[in-house]
Amino acid sequence: MDAKIREAFKANGIDFATPSVQVGGDARDSAAAASTAIRTEQAKEVAEEG
Numbered sequence: 001m002d003a004k005i006r007e008a009f010k011a012n013g014i015d016f017a018t019p020s021v022q023v024g025g026d027a028r029d030s031a032a033a034a035s036t037a038i039r040t041e042q043a044k045e046v047a048e049e050g
Contacts, residue, residue: 009016 006016
């Protein structure tokens with residue numbers, strides 16, 4: 001059933017949305033994201049110990 005619906009939509013020029021991930025930015029953005037991830041992980045470890 002699902003395939004028939006997709007084919008009907010495609011035949012009429014209607015595309016289904018597909019999820020995607022975009023990675024971009026400069027080195028500072030990447031460094032900031034990494035730093036945040038590290039600090040979050042460290043905070044979790046401290047909370048588990050505490």
